[in-house]
Amino acid sequence: MAAAIRLARRNEGLTGTNPSVACVLVRDDGEGAHVVGSGVTAPGGRPHAEPLALAEAGPLARGATAYVTLEPCAHHGRTPPCAQTLIDAGVARVVTAVTDPDDRVNEKGHAMLRAAGIEVEAGCMAREAGEGLAAYLIQKANNRAQVTLKLAVSADGFIGVKGRGQVAITGPVARAQSHLMRARHHAILVGAGTVIGDDPELTCRLPGLESRSPVRILLDPNGRVPLTAKAVTTAGLTRTITVLGDGVPETHRAALRTQGCEILPCEIEDGRVALPELLEDLAAIGIHSVLVEGGAKTAEALLEEGLVDELMLFAGGGGIGDVAEPIASPVTGSHLAAFDERETLALGEDKLTRYTVRRRG
Numbered sequence: 001m002a003a004a005i006r007l008a009r010r011n012e013g014l015t016g017t018n019p020s021v022a023c024v025l026v027r028d029d030g031e032g033a034h035v036v037g038s039g040v041t042a043p044g045g046r047p048h049a050e051p052l053a054l055a056e057a058g059p060l061a062r063g064a065t066a067y068v069t070l071e072p073c074a075h076h077g078r079t080p081p082c083a084q085t086l087i088d089a090g091v092a093r094v095v096t097a098v099t100d101p102d103d104r105v106n107e108k109g110h111a112m113l114r115a116a117g118i119e120v121e122a123g124c125m126a127r128e129a130g131e132g133l134a135a136y137l138i139q140k141a142n143n144r145a146q147v148t149l150k151l152a153v154s155a156d157g158f159i160g161v162k163g164r165g166q167v168a169i170t171g172p173v174a175r176a177q178s179h180l181m182r183a184r185h186h187a188i189l190v191g192a193g194t195v196i197g198d199d200p201e202l203t204c205r206l207p208g209l210e211s212r213s214p215v216r217i218l219l220d221p222n223g224r225v226p227l228t229a230k231a232v233t234t235a236g237l238t239r240t241i242t243v244l245g246d247g248v249p250e251t252h253r254a255a256l257r258t259q260g261c262e263i264l265p266c267e268i269e270d271g272r273v274a275l276p277e278l279l280e281d282l283a284a285i286g287i288h289s290v291l292v293e294g295g296a297k298t299a300e301a302l303l304e305e306g307l308v309d310e311l312m313l314f315a316g317g318g319g320i321g322d323v324a325e326p327i328a329s330p331v332t333g334s335h336l337a338a339f340d341e342r343e344t345l346a347l348g349e350d351k352l353t354r355y356t357v358r359r360r361g
């Protein structure tokens with residue numbers, strides 16, 4: 001199952017509204033267990049993982065064990081149900097991690113397999129697989145996009161310096177890791193202040209993964225982002241959505257559209273974008289995961305409203321606070337108390353600690 005969970009990560013962000021699921025087929029003919037086929041949900045969401053793994057295994061699927069990160073589907077879509085495909089291939093045992101909350105499935109896949117005499121073991125490594133499926137599960141349960149908040153914090157507790165644009169806090173290995181995070185999300189989101197101050201490109205620039213740049217979402221309730229911002233001028237190359245309040249004049253909207261930006265209207269609360277509604281609107285247009293990269297106010301608002309599902313804290317080795325106006329990290333101890341610490345990675349001179357929110361109920 002651990003191998004299947006790793007394989008599923010490969011197409012994260014590429015499968016549209018369908019989750020990226022993986023299936024690994026293992027058999028043991030007395031000489032030790034070995035993999036005879038594996039598959040991951042194809043880009044765009046179809047084919048599903050199971051038929052791909054079964055096609056690779058061919059006749060060797062008969063009598064094998066299938067490890068699947070999500071319960072096999074039970075519905076007739078464009079293809080027959082995966083549970084039926086596994087039955088027809090003669091698989092002996094099916095081990096799954098997460099039950100599919102889709103109404104058309106939700107234990108029906110498991111039931112179909114059991115009714116056909118297949119041994120089913122559900123819930124194997126459910127937590128680990130659930131982290132990879134978080135965008136799908138949160139959209140199903142809460143009807144909103146999943147939120148990962150990424151912050152780079154200096155050794156003295158700051159995330160930047162006012163008026164100084166992009167300040168180097170972490171090194172090249174951490175930067176590569178953050179670009180990998182971009183590739184795995186449907187969208188990357190920043191506030192207007194970050195666009196104005198840093199003029200970031202917000203693309204994935206890892207060699208070979210350039211095509212996996214996520215959609216860019218610019219929160220700009222008052223229409224402050226200049227038409228000369230890189231994220232606007234390159235909207236023809238990378239899909240860019242500007243989130244605007246009602247008060248933004250039509251001339252500015254038209255100019256953004258001419259540059260290739262899409263416009264998403266938003267509700268405003270206390271002068272700021274109403275975030276829960278925005279995340280619902282994003283889910284409704286098929287954007288199920290959002291990586292938030294700045295700035296401090298957007299991060300703080302998401303934390304305060306309990307909308308952060310995963311927190312990625314990069315810790316730089318050096319200090320930057322020895323200047324006039326350093327910007328303090330918005331993450332407080334009481335915010336952190338709502339999260340479970342998962343792991344810490346060493347990335348060159350820097351560290352990355354990953355936290356996931358403790359689910360209520």
Ligand code: AOF
Pocket residue numbers: 018019020021022040041045046047048049050070071072073076077078079082083100102105
């Ligand atoms: C699987 N294996 O690899 C995936 C599954 O529109 P369809 O027909 O592709 O169905 C989408 C649903 O299929 C989706 O909501 C989820 O329930 C399931 N995803 N199931 O057996 C897979 N990606």
Ligand code: ZN
Pocket residue numbers: 048049050072073074081082083
């Ligand atoms: Zn399926």
